[in-house]
Amino acid sequence: MIGRKTASLACLLAVLGAGASPGALAAGDPAAGQQKAAACMACHGQDGNSLADMWPKLAGQVPDYIVKQLQDFKAGRRSDEQMSPQAANLSEQDMADIAAYFAGQKPSAAESDKTLLARGEQLYLKGKGRPQPVTACTGCHGPAGAGNRDWKKLMAQAPAVLAPAIGGQHPAYVAKQLKAYRDGSRGNDAARVMRDIARGLGDMEIAALAAHVARLGR
Ligand code: HEC
Ligand code: HEC
Structure with missing residues (x-):
């Protein structure tokens, strides 16, 4: 995945080093999961395609990323009024x-502002590069925004490369997360990977990225 165009990513990864690894991940059973997810569907949708844009889509998400976020909500490393109590009683x-x-x-397609797409894609x-360097998103999240299911092969001990699927995600949710990383109110990213990237983004750039990401097919 690391080609010539993502040379800056290789440099970044070299300095990230080994971060804390998420707890050992148990193998998941999707049929049992469907039963257990009944309470989640009110917000995230029956098939993980939420209807309102304050609720992130979970359909097609990288499974290890879902587990990591649930662990983080449960432990208080990530916090949200609606979501934190939902994770409190879940076992591994x-x-x-x-x-x-x-x-x-299967994730559904999301709508977004067409006028922003060109800047977002770029x-x-x-x-x-300037004034604050922003690493290309594609290196970690992939050209189609499908995330990195092979993160362990790339760097066994570093969840800094456990990049979620963001293609087709609601633009309002994506923008909210980038702003939360920028102001530090979301700080559960290993090696500060997203906080450092978001610091270099202005509001218009965030809107453009959110618009582009929403259009990416997974
Ligand atoms: C009352 C609505 C509600 C319910 C019910 C709910 N969630 Fe959430 N969930 C949210 C909101 C809101 C967020 C986004 C929080 C934020 O903006 O940071 C979220 C975020 C998440 C995330 C992180 C997604 C990402 O892309 O980072 C996961 C994973 C998740 N929820 C799983 C679940 C699971 C599993 C359940 C059921 C046990 C559940 N949720 C029940 C509202 C809900
Ligand atoms: C070095 C790898 C890397 C690069 C480059 C990168 N990301 Fe990320 N990104 C991550 C990781 C890892 C996470 C998950 C952090 C965590 O565990 O909470 C993440 C999380 C996110 C999230 C939160 C998604 C959700 O479901 O809550 C968004 C949005 C995002 N990144 C957008 C971007 C954009 C836009 C860019 C380019 C400007 C970018 N990322 C560049 C690794 C990267």
């Missing part, structure tokens, strides 16, 4: 099962 096995179910669903594929 529940998390793995629910993740296996949602990861196996930032996504190339990043930018």
Whole structure:
């Protein structure tokens, strides 16, 4: 995945080093997960395609990423008024099962502002150098925004490369997360990978990236 165009990513990865690894991941059972996810569907949708844009889509998400976020909500490393209580009583096995179910669903397409697409695509594929360097998103999230299911092969101990699927995600949710990384209110990214990237983004750039990402097929 690391080609000539993503040379800056290789440099970045070299300095990330080994971060804390998420807890050992149990194998998930999607059928059990569908049963256990009944309470989640009110917000995230039956098949993980939420209808309102304050709720992230979980369909097609990288399963290890879902587990990591649930662990983080449960432990208080990531916090949200609606979501934190939902994770509080989940066991590791529940998390793995629910993740296996949602990861196996097909994400629907999302709508977004067409006027912003060109700038969004450019930032996504190339990043930018100044004033604050922004690493190209494609290196970790992939050209189609499908995330990195092979993160362990790339760097066994580093969840800094456990990049989620963001293609087809609601633009309002994507923008909210990038702003939360920028102001530090979301700080559960290993090696500060997203906080450092988001610091270099202005509001218009965030809107453009969110618009582009929403259009990417997984
Ligand atoms: C009352 C609505 C609600 C319910 C019910 C709910 N969630 Fe959430 N969930 C949210 C919101 C809101 C967020 C986004 C929080 C934010 O903006 O950071 C979220 C975020 C998440 C994320 C992180 C997604 C990402 O892309 O980072 C995961 C994983 C998740 N929820 C799983 C679940 C699971 C599993 C359940 C059921 C056990 C559940 N949720 C139940 C509202 C809900
Ligand atoms: C070095 C790898 C890397 C690069 C480059 C990168 N990301 Fe990420 N990104 C991650 C990781 C890892 C996470 C998950 C962090 C965590 O565990 O919470 C993430 C999380 C996100 C999220 C939160 C998704 C969700 O479901 O909550 C968004 C949005 C995002 N990245 C957008 C971008 C954009 C836009 C760019 C380019 C400007 C970018 N990323 C560049 C690794 C990367």
